[in-house]
Amino acid sequence: MFAMGNNAPVDENETRSRLLKVAARLFGERGFNHVSVRDICREAGTNVASVNYHFRDKLGLYCELIEIVAEGMNRGKIAALEAGAGRPPEEQLRAYIRGFLHQLLDPNPKDDSWMEKLIAREMMEPTPALDLIIEKGIKPSGERLNRLVGDVLELPLGDERVLLCAGTIQGLCLWHRTSRSVAERLVPNLRYTPEVIDGIAEFVSNFALAGMRAVLHGQGEPERAPLSPVAK
Amino acid sequence: MFAMGNNAPVDENETRSRLLKVAARLFGERGFNHVSVRDICREAGTNVASVNYHFRDKLGLYCELIEIVAEGMNRGKIAALEAGAGRPPEEQLRAYIRGFLHQLLDPNPKDDSWMEKLIAREMMEPTPALDLIIEKGIKPSGERLNRLVGDVLELPLGDERVLLCAGTIQGLCLWHRTSRSVAERLVPNLRYTPEVIDGIAEFVSNFALAGMRAVLHGQGEPERAPLSPVAK
DNA sequence: TTAAGTATTAAACGACTGTTTTAGTGTTGT
DNA sequence: ACAACACTAAAACAGTCGTTTAATACTTAA
Structure with missing residues (x-):
C-alpha cells in the first residue's frame, strides 16, 4: 500500500521527488544532452543508480518531467x-x-x-x-x-x-x-x-x-x- | 602493412584539405558537439590522429574552418x-x-x-x-x-x-x-x-x-x- | 649515404557516458 | 519468524570521447 519501505520518509518517496526537482533545474539550464545522470544525482545527494531505478533511464526522467x-x-x-x-x-x-x-x-x-x-x-x-x-x-x-x-x-x-x-x-x-x-x-x-x-x-x-x-x-x-x- | 607513409600528394597536403572538406559538411549538419573526431576521420578516410596532427585539436580544426x-x-x-x-x-x-x-x-x-x-x-x-x-x-x-x-x-x-x-x-x-x-x-x-x-x-x-x-x-x-x- | 623533417599508422590512455549487477538495508504482511 | 517487498549503495560494465604515443615510411637536403 502506501508508505512503502522508505528509510527516511519525509513525504512519499523523497529521493524520487528530489531527483525530479534537481533534474528540472539542470535540464532547464543546460538541456538534456549537457546534463549527466551523475550531475543530477550528485546535486540531489543520491546514488547514480537511483535515476535508473525510479525512472527506468535518463530519458524516462526527462519525459516524466x-x-x-x-x-x-x-x-x-x-x-x-x-x-x-x-x-x-x-x-x-x-x-x-x-x-x-x-x-x-x-x-x-x-x-x-x-x-x-x-x-x-x-x-x-x-x-x-x-x-x-x-x-x-x-x-x-x-x-x-x-x-x-x-x-x-x-x-x-x-x-x-x-x-x-x-x-x-x-x-x-x-x-x-x-x-x-x-x-x-x-x-x-x-x-x-x-x-x-x-x-x-x-x-x-x-x-x-x-x-x-x-x-x-x-x-x-x-x-x-x-x-x-x-x-x- | 601497406602504404604507410603515403605519398601521392595530389595537391599540397591532401589529407588536410580532405579533413577540412568533410568537417565543414558534418559540423554544418550536426554542430560541433555532435560530430566526433572519429566521424570526421572515418568519412575522410584518414587516421584518428590526423586531426590532432594537422590542427592541434578538434577546436583548432573548427576555428580554422x-x-x-x-x-x-x-x-x-x-x-x-x-x-x-x-x-x-x-x-x-x-x-x-x-x-x-x-x-x-x-x-x-x-x-x-x-x-x-x-x-x-x-x-x-x-x-x-x-x-x-x-x-x-x-x-x-x-x-x-x-x-x-x-x-x-x-x-x-x-x-x-x-x-x-x-x-x-x-x-x-x-x-x-x-x-x-x-x-x-x-x-x-x-x-x-x-x-x-x-x-x-x-x-x-x-x-x-x-x-x-x-x-x-x-x-x-x-x-x-x-x-x-x-x-x- | 646519411640525417633531418614530414606525414601516416595502430594502439593505447584517461576521462567520461548511461546502465547493470550484486549486495545489503529496513519495512511490511502473514 | 519469515518471506516478500521497496529502496539504497558501491562497484563494475561496456561504450564513446578527445588526445597522445611510438613506430614506420617517404621526401628532402647535406
Missing part, C-alpha cells in the same frame, strides 16, 4: 487567458507576448518557466522526447496563440495566414532567448531586468501587430508565391 | 550587395531576406551556406569559438543588414530602432531554421523546395517591412518603456 511541467504550464496559461477574456484581442495578444518573453528571459525564473526554455532548446537540438514536447507543450500553447491571432485578424482559425502569423510571433519571442548569448557579447552590461523585458515585449508587439495587418491586407508586392509548405 | 568559410561568405555577400546597389532599398532588403533563407533552408546546400547554419547553432549551443564566430560571421553580416535597414527607414545607422529591426529580421529568418524539426512534424510532407522558400521569404519580407514602418511611426500604444537594453 515534461508531462509534469507541461500540465502546470498549460494550467497557468489557461488562467492567464481567462483573466483577460473580456479585453480586446490586441491587448490579449500583447499580454501573451509579454508573459512569454518574461518566462523566456527572466534571470530569476519561476518553476513553471522551464517548459518554454525547453521548447527553445528542443527545437535546435531535438531529443527522442521531441514528439512528447510537441504534443504536451507546443500544440496546446500554439492553439491558444492561434485563437488570439485569429481574433485580432478576424479570420477563422484554419486560415493559413493565421497559422503563419502565430508561428512567426512564437519565433519573434523565442529569438530573444536564442540570441541571448550573442546579445550579451554584442551589448556589454546587458541585463534582462523586468523593465528591459517589458521594453522588448513592447517592441515585439508593435512589430508583430503591424506585420499581421500587412499580411491581412496584402501589403508589399501582391502575393503570388504559394505560401503553403506543401508545394505545387 | 570558421575563418575560411567566413571569408567566403563575406565575399559572396558583398558581391550580392553591390549587384543590387542601384535598386531601391526595400527591394535590396527583400533580396537579402530571400538569399538568407535559401542559405538556411535549402536541403541541397552550397558550400558557402555553412556559416549561416553555424551561427544558428552557435547561438543556442555556444562553443569556445563563439567569440570568433561573432567577429568573423555575425558582425560583418550584421553591419550590412544594418545599413540596408537604415536605408529603408531613412534613419542613421546608429539609431536604436535600426539595430532592433535588423536584429529582429535576422531572428525572423533564423527562426525558420530553428523550427524546422518541429515544423516538419506539425506539417506532414513539408519539403523546403525553392518555391516554398521563396514563399516564406515573401511572407517574412512583408511582415518585416510592415513591422519596421510601425516602429518608425510609433504605431500601437505610444512607446514609453525604455527600449535600450542597458537599463536606466
Whole structure:
C-alpha cells in the first residue's frame, strides 16, 4: 500500500521527488544532452543508480518531467487567458507576448518557466522526447496563440495566414532567448531586468501587430508565391 | 602493412584539405558537439590522429574552418550587395531576406551556406569559438543588414530602432531554421523546395517591412518603456 | 649515404557516458 | 519468524570521447 519501505520518509518517496526537482533545474539550464545522470544525482545527494531505478533511464526522467511541467504550464496559461477574456484581442495578444518573453528571459525564473526554455532548446537540438514536447507543450500553447491571432485578424482559425502569423510571433519571442548569448557579447552590461523585458515585449508587439495587418491586407508586392509548405 | 607513409600528394597536403572538406559538411549538419573526431576521420578516410596532427585539436580544426568559410561568405555577400546597389532599398532588403533563407533552408546546400547554419547553432549551443564566430560571421553580416535597414527607414545607422529591426529580421529568418524539426512534424510532407522558400521569404519580407514602418511611426500604444537594453 | 623533417599508422590512455549487477538495508504482511 | 517487498549503495560494465604515443615510411637536403 502506501508508505512503502522508505528509510527516511519525509513525504512519499523523497529521493524520487528530489531527483525530479534537481533534474528540472539542470535540464532547464543546460538541456538534456549537457546534463549527466551523475550531475543530477550528485546535486540531489543520491546514488547514480537511483535515476535508473525510479525512472527506468535518463530519458524516462526527462519525459516524466515534461508531462509534469507541461500540465502546470498549460494550467497557468489557461488562467492567464481567462483573466483577460473580456479585453480586446490586441491587448490579449500583447499580454501573451509579454508573459512569454518574461518566462523566456527572466534571470530569476519561476518553476513553471522551464517548459518554454525547453521548447527553445528542443527545437535546435531535438531529443527522442521531441514528439512528447510537441504534443504536451507546443500544440496546446500554439492553439491558444492561434485563437488570439485569429481574433485580432478576424479570420477563422484554419486560415493559413493565421497559422503563419502565430508561428512567426512564437519565433519573434523565442529569438530573444536564442540570441541571448550573442546579445550579451554584442551589448556589454546587458541585463534582462523586468523593465528591459517589458521594453522588448513592447517592441515585439508593435512589430508583430503591424506585420499581421500587412499580411491581412496584402501589403508589399501582391502575393503570388504559394505560401503553403506543401508545394505545387 | 601497406602504404604507410603515403605519398601521392595530389595537391599540397591532401589529407588536410580532405579533413577540412568533410568537417565543414558534418559540423554544418550536426554542430560541433555532435560530430566526433572519429566521424570526421572515418568519412575522410584518414587516421584518428590526423586531426590532432594537422590542427592541434578538434577546436583548432573548427576555428580554422570558421575563418575560411567566413571569408567566403563575406565575399559572396558583398558581391550580392553591390549587384543590387542601384535598386531601391526595400527591394535590396527583400533580396537579402530571400538569399538568407535559401542559405538556411535549402536541403541541397552550397558550400558557402555553412556559416549561416553555424551561427544558428552557435547561438543556442555556444562553443569556445563563439567569440570568433561573432567577429568573423555575425558582425560583418550584421553591419550590412544594418545599413540596408537604415536605408529603408531613412534613419542613421546608429539609431536604436535600426539595430532592433535588423536584429529582429535576422531572428525572423533564423527562426525558420530553428523550427524546422518541429515544423516538419506539425506539417506532414513539408519539403523546403525553392518555391516554398521563396514563399516564406515573401511572407517574412512583408511582415518585416510592415513591422519596421510601425516602429518608425510609433504605431500601437505610444512607446514609453525604455527600449535600450542597458537599463536606466 | 646519411640525417633531418614530414606525414601516416595502430594502439593505447584517461576521462567520461548511461546502465547493470550484486549486495545489503529496513519495512511490511502473514 | 519469515518471506516478500521497496529502496539504497558501491562497484563494475561496456561504450564513446578527445588526445597522445611510438613506430614506420617517404621526401628532402647535406
